[in-house]
Amino acid sequence: MSTNRTTIYIKAEQNVELQTEDVFVKDIARIACSDPETLAKVKAVRLHSFREGQPERQVISLLKVIEEICRVCPNADVQSVGEAEVLVERVDADRHKGPVQTLKLIFVAMVSFFGTAFTIMAFHNDIGISEVFAKIYEMVTGSAGDGYGILELSYSVGLAVGITVFFNHIGGRRITKDPTPIEVEMRVYEENVNKALIETADREGRTIDVS
16 A cells, blocks of 8 residues: 655635636635646535525635545645635626616716815815915915916826826826735725624634534
8 A cells, every 4th residue: 555645735715706606626725736636636626515595605614625635635635825714705797797887887986086076175175275375375476366376286286196196097007016005905905804704604603614
């Protein structure tokens, strides 16, 4: 009997979205193994199947993944280098298509645009920006201003340039390769949501784990 043990490395993701009912190891993790036959077996291990009427989200423990892998490959040495638990969500790709989705996108864009414009105007009104510019103009020139001038124009241009540089976008193009502040905050938000869902599933005993 051979005593050689094959080492399998798995790196699981924290969150995975699938369009299929069956969840396999290859769907939730990246796998590395020197034996191609063992690698193929591991990828084909089924972990869960979504059924009608069941929740579209499921948390799977890596201990359960390792247990299932060891059943198929009893001589394998499984090493996990990723997440300890994986949040798997079954999504319907068709729900993101159609005129309703387009209307939602237009609505969100309008709310974002006009909401931001209103916030900027309300802030300037609160601090009395017009009076500040008039006072600066009078201090520099010695006479009262007669409407909008170079100060207001320069401030407006500088505000637009500052917003563009801060959000690191001009149209659909990046200014630099760095992630934008919104992208950073969205990643932090997504990570916090995933952790909350995983912890909730653990507390409610809905995690697929070893018995």
